[in-house]
Amino acid sequence: MMRRALDWWSGHPQLADALLAALACAYLLVEVPYSDHTIADPGSLPVTFWGDLLAYASLALRRRFLVPVLALVWTLWIAGGRWDIWAEWNASWSELSTPTALMFMLYSGGRWTSSTWPVVFLAGTSLPAIVTVAAMWAGPPPFPVPAPPGDLFAVSFVTGAAAWGLGRLRRSESDAVARAAAQAEESKTQAALAEERIRIARELHDILAHNVSAMVIQSTAAGAALLSDDKAEAGAAVEAIGHAGRTALAELRLLLGVLREGPMQPQPGVEAIREMTEWLPIEVRLLVEGQTRQVPPDLGLAAYRIVQESLTNTLKHAGKDANAEVTLRYTDEGLRIRVTDDGIGGRKTNTMGHGLIGMRERAEKFGGTARGEPLPEGGFMVEATLRWA
Structure with a gap:
């Protein structure tokens, strides 16, 4: 059952992504308002909730427009201020926050494209750590930043790198399987071509060897009959030569016709x-x-x-x-x-x-x-x- 589901997922990527986005958004729309007791007042929902909803809705296009979707999710992550990806990921199963979507998109970037843009956004996950370190040395920045955890957001980069690396590993495995399949298909094609060459050589040998041998033998007989002035024997030999020649031509035309267009007779x-x-x-x-x-x-x-x-x-x-x-x-x-x-x-x-x-x-x-x-x-x-x- 699980194997059939995975095969369906692989065979319908666009539909599978749309289904994934729809399920995630439906879960957010049901779970978060009820858990936060804001179901009666949607306007009191935090702004980050709407960012989370937009991030997961964009996943429907993650393979068709991978880099733009990754850029959108990364921007929502930066703007949301929840920079500790590891902590948010472990605590956000009840709300599927933007940091989780960012990890998923970093995995998708490693899995589905060889572009360098996913690496750029991966490097961008270290921006909070750089800002925090700079603030420690030069004073607080002119804009509010979350209080840094003990690891100074460094684990965010490590977590994102692990997601991207897992995607790259899956891409390498898929490429290896594709290369092996291509090599097997090429070997099969070459074997079929070799077998076809042998078949054609065998047909040519049988057609030419038989009919030419008969023509040579009959020409010798015709020569001997002419020397002995046996016109009947010579005529029979010449007729046999003509028959052998016509048979050879007919069979060669048939063989060449098969090679060009397939069997016609x-x-x-x-x-x-x-x-x-x-x-x-x-x-x-x-x-x-x-x-x-x-x-x-x-x-x-x-x-x-x-x-x-x-x-x-x-x-x-x-x-x-x-x-x-x-x-x-x-x-x-x-x-x-x-x-x-x-x-x-x-x-x-x-x-x-x-x-x-x-x-x-x-x-x-x-x-x-x-x-x-x-x-x-x-x-x-x-x-x-x-x-x-």
């Missing part, structure tokens, strides 16, 4: 895997097992890229004479992907380098795993699991 998903296997220059068999279901777009894109990268590596390392098999298995836990090739063209390496790293990153994003390894009978196998959200 669906990105490739699980349903696009069949089309990809049909135009590749290698023989690819696609198997779908289990009860199919609607796949979220992000997960579908990850599945498409994993299959794309696996078949790209088959093209690069096994050649266009290799055979591959893609299995998509729908389970209760997630989508399982298995891509194998027979390695007929012969692999130069048993690793997939950055391609496998990208697959693992995509799988881990969905709480799954990805791995690749050579098969005992030859060829290569990639397995990945993407869990449903």
Whole structure:
């Protein structure tokens, strides 16, 4: 309950200050006339009462016009002649006198502003002590001053300094919390930017590596077909090159469009895997097992890229004479992907380098795993699991 009240107070500073001023003024208007037995004759109320009422009414604007309100309260304190702040504060809970309001405003000055004016008015609380000491040395001043207490009003400055120092301490704590929050937000932003850079790099790698590899392999096949005067084979290779180029351009435009304005059309998903296997220059068999279901777009894109990268590596390392098999298995836990090739063209390496790293990153994003390894009978196998959200 107390925490909720403090949160409300912090979230509505102007309203909270107005409420504080209203409560203080209402208390003064009820308590002082009754305690002084002047309720029937308001004109007999002491002048200082009206100064107290004005001081507390001004607190409604203490954060909006902090320095003017502090100047007003300090002036009322000086004019009221109750200079022993410590004694008045301890004895004035029944009337909320101006010295108490001055302490509150000195605290507010330390808490809410970095201006030097609160320090000036804090120094001004030592004026009664200076006047008293001067009177002791040079005789009484031409205007009446209260009889000094034993401490010559020195405690007034100490009390005001304690209030201002408490405000400064609270300001320092708030600034430290704000800096920590800003640093945490900056770290979060930088982490998000780093993750976004990795995602863009991964997308570019998958788009370019797959399609360019297919174009290079098909251009080699087209060259060989032209040398052997096999126009049909050369035509098929050129058509495949055009398809790969158009696919690369379309996916790059989509990626750049996402970066500029957000997604404007669906990105490739699980349903696009069949089309990809049909135009590749290698023989690819696609198997779908289990009860199919609607796949979220992000997960579908990850599945498409994993299959794309696996078949790209088959093209690069096994050649266009290799055979591959893609299995998509729908389970209760997630989508399982298995891509194998027979390695007929012969692999130069048993690793997939950055391609496998990208697959693992995509799988881990969905709480799954990805791995690749050579098969005992030859060829290569990639397995990945993407869990449903």
